Amino acid sequence: xxxxxxxxxxxxxxxxxxxxxxxxxxxxxxxxxxxxxxxxxxxxxxxxxxxxxxxxxxxxxxxxxxxxxxxxxxxxxxxxxxxxxxxxxxxxxxxxxxxxxxxxxxxxxxxxxxxxxxxxxxxxxxxxxxxxxxxxxxxxxxxxxxxxxxxxxxxxxxxxxxxxxxxxxxxxxxxxxxxxxxxxxxxxxxxxxxxxxxxxxxxxxxxxxxxxxxxxxxxxxxxxxxxxxxxxxxxxxxxxxxxxxxxxxxxxxxxxxxxxxxxxxxxxxxxxxxxxxxxxxxxxxxxxxxxxxxxxxxxxxxxxxxxxxxxxxxxxxxxxxxxxxxxxxxxxxxxxxxxxxxxxxxxxxxxxxxxxxxxxxxxxxxxxxx
Amino acid sequence: xxxxxxxxxxxxxxxxxxxxxxxxxxxxxxxxxxxxxxxxxxxxxxxxxxxxxxxxxxxxxxxxxxxxxxxxxxxxxxxxxxxxxxxxxxxxxxxxxxxxxxxxxxxxxxxxxxxxxxxxxxxxxxxxxxxxxxxxxxxxxxxxxxxxxxxxxxxxxxxxxxxxxxxxxxxxxxxxxxxxxxxxxxxxxxxxxxxxxxxxxxxxxxxxxxxxxxxxxxxxxxxxxxxxxxxxxxxxxxxxxxxxxxxxxxxxxxxxxxxxxxxxxxxxxxxxxxxxxxxxxxxxxxxxxxxxxxxxxxxxxxxxxxxxxxxxxxxxxxxxxxxxxxxxxxxxxxxxxxxxxxxxxxxxxxxxxxxxxxxxxxxxxxxxxx
Numbered sequence: 001x002x003x004x005x006x007x008x009x010x011x012x013x014x015x016x017x018x019x020x021x022x023x024x025x026x027x028x029x030x031x032x033x034x035x036x037x038x039x040x041x042x043x044x045x046x047x048x049x050x051x052x053x054x055x056x057x058x059x060x061x062x063x064x065x066x067x068x069x070x071x072x073x074x075x076x077x078x079x080x081x082x083x084x085x086x087x088x089x090x091x092x093x094x095x096x097x098x099x100x101x102x103x104x105x106x107x108x109x110x111x112x113x114x115x116x117x118x119x120x121x122x123x124x125x126x127x128x129x130x131x132x133x134x135x136x137x138x139x140x141x142x143x144x145x146x147x148x149x150x151x152x153x154x155x156x157x158x159x160x161x162x163x164x165x166x167x168x169x170x171x172x173x174x175x176x177x178x179x180x181x182x183x184x185x186x187x188x189x190x191x192x193x194x195x196x197x198x199x200x201x202x203x204x205x206x207x208x209x210x211x212x213x214x215x216x217x218x219x220x221x222x223x224x225x226x227x228x229x230x231x232x233x234x235x236x237x238x239x240x241x242x243x244x245x246x247x248x249x250x251x252x253x254x255x256x257x258x259x260x261x262x263x264x265x266x267x268x269x270x271x272x273x274x275x276x277x278x279x280x281x282x283x284x285x286x287x288x289x290x291x292x293x294x295x296x297x298x299x300x301x302x303x304x305x306x307x308x309x310x311x312x313x314x315x316x317x318x319x320x321x322x323x324x325x326x327x328x329x330x331x332x333x334x335x336x337x338x339x340x341x342x343x344x345x346x347x348x349x350x351x352x353x354x355x356x357x358x359x360x361x362x363x364x365x366x367x368x369x370x
Numbered sequence: 371x372x373x374x375x376x377x378x379x380x381x382x383x384x385x386x387x388x389x390x391x392x393x394x395x396x397x398x399x400x401x402x403x404x405x406x407x408x409x410x411x412x413x414x415x416x417x418x419x420x421x422x423x424x425x426x427x428x429x430x431x432x433x434x435x436x437x438x439x440x441x442x443x444x445x446x447x448x449x450x451x452x453x454x455x456x457x458x459x460x461x462x463x464x465x466x467x468x469x470x471x472x473x474x475x476x477x478x479x480x481x482x483x484x485x486x487x488x489x490x491x492x493x494x495x496x497x498x499x500x501x502x503x504x505x506x507x508x509x510x511x512x513x514x515x516x517x518x519x520x521x522x523x524x525x526x527x528x529x530x531x532x533x534x535x536x537x538x539x540x541x542x543x544x545x546x547x548x549x550x551x552x553x554x555x556x557x558x559x560x561x562x563x564x565x566x567x568x569x570x571x572x573x574x575x576x577x578x579x580x581x582x583x584x585x586x587x588x589x590x591x592x593x594x595x596x597x598x599x600x601x602x603x604x605x606x607x608x609x610x611x612x613x614x615x616x617x618x619x620x621x622x623x624x625x626x627x628x629x630x631x632x633x634x635x636x637x638x639x640x641x642x643x644x645x646x647x648x649x650x651x652x653x654x655x656x657x658x659x660x661x662x663x664x665x666x667x668x669x670x671x672x673x674x675x676x677x678x679x680x681x682x683x684x685x686x687x688x689x690x691x692x693x694x695x696x697x698x699x700x701x702x703x704x705x706x707x708x709x710x711x712x713x714x715x716x717x718x719x720x721x722x723x724x725x726x727x728x729x730x731x732x733x734x735x736x737x738x739x740x
Contacts, residue, residue, distance in 0.1 A: 234605045242547070256605050302688050366604055
């Protein structure tokens, strides 16, 4: 390393290196197939974006079922006068429906998926889709038996434009071989003006714990960007540092991962302060043998406007990419997968590997005193 | 969490939140004491900044000793015609010298420090100061017996203006209670035009491994910002992903920590690419119960000029602080510590706790295949 004076002169000298600014683009995937789908489970408003994504991808929404009256009212407000099924079975027994999407209470999602697959349909669930290793084994068994798809909407990669662009860059070898991924994923419990969280939000029994829940997005990114097909948890920690009135809640978690494609680290927390203005300053750092990528997904804190910021540094230069115009491929890819029995939008094994990692991490986590 | 459309509207809406820009200042510590010091060991050019810091703090450089001829020539070029001692003993036996500073080969530093303390002098070493747990026990014993100081120059906090400012903010409660620290500390092996690394750089036997070496800066920050007095390593990993011609080198390491003041995570690597223009895009993230701080210490990649960038978000607002004008207190504080037998500049126990953590992390690290 340089001594500090040398560092300073280099920091000044550095400004001579030009920074390239680009408006990033990526391959546009047009919807080419059509499939009828229904929605079961409206307990998290993620169902709005999941439904909209299916519609954009060629999905035709035919009916909805939920016992959650407010969820139904909100869903109708957003998607118009969608037919309400009299029961879950009405949807499951409708042979014209090829896909069921849902965002019920997390500990009900896996069993619903198994029922859906056993009725010959594919399933797309909000994350976390599975909250225990026992459920995961049941899901894998049902996939083997039914040959249907159990997809999990890891939206923090699949529905984030900068994350899509990062995937393209990594695949093209822009930073060499990926060595490690770091996800810093703070979330906000209640944005000013938002609805209060439901009771299940505060109880790990229902949502599986912080690593299982918001950690699953991050484990998905580790698996995807490292390309790991085999991976394990080196260590994990969870804690409840500042929500002592909710003893079954976890407001902090982290995990260290390693796989056959590289290493990974994930931190999740519920400490986003109101002064940020968005729900979380989500970051992804990809270290490669020949460069690195940073994503500022939802905000460039005290910096540029909007979200979807990508910085890439390689052996030659530093580039800033505005990814706000990148097209999201998941919707059309997934609808085509449903029609063609393929797994382009999401690799089934990797989707479940990500979930397996967080379930193991949750189970073995050291509980931090606070 | 919001659904994606809501997110987007909030991202746009966010820009209504004003971001406060400040030129940060911090308490200025003037040199008030004087102490004679000598330098032993010139094998890393960190000795330049260490020596300059002591001089700025009130230290009077009286002599130097090293067997490294190039090191001596460079030292003379930088600090003028400093007297070269005939032997280490000449310095150790000079009762006028109160302090010895050094940057020898890492595995020689602890033993030198013990000899220095046994001659009634204080010691300030480049990091890593200690490369084994056995040496650490010897150092602690010597401190107890001699009542002298074994200080370690963790320059990535002590000599970084933004890091000094962050310490002030944390102490003032600006982000509530610290929950976790994350250090991402990429380093560059050779900047364009720099001297080749010496042989000892490539062999963990001499430098202790990547966590012991550049990780020690980061463990120091974890201990300092969380205020931990008791801490342990949850898990650690090391690997040599891309330097297979140097089989005893480690180019990647990470460690998960927990202490009585909070949690910590550290990633270190030697993958800084040439296109960055500085030796490393060092980051520090401090998550608190009421806000967070991010430091971009040496560069704001594809962003603002120079180094020492601090972002702080609390429940009310987001602030950007340019810390380039903050005064560094370590030099004057440390010289006063030498004179007054105090530990203001660096807590002796915490300095050694940081080293203990990295030595344990190094010892228990899982070796990643690559």
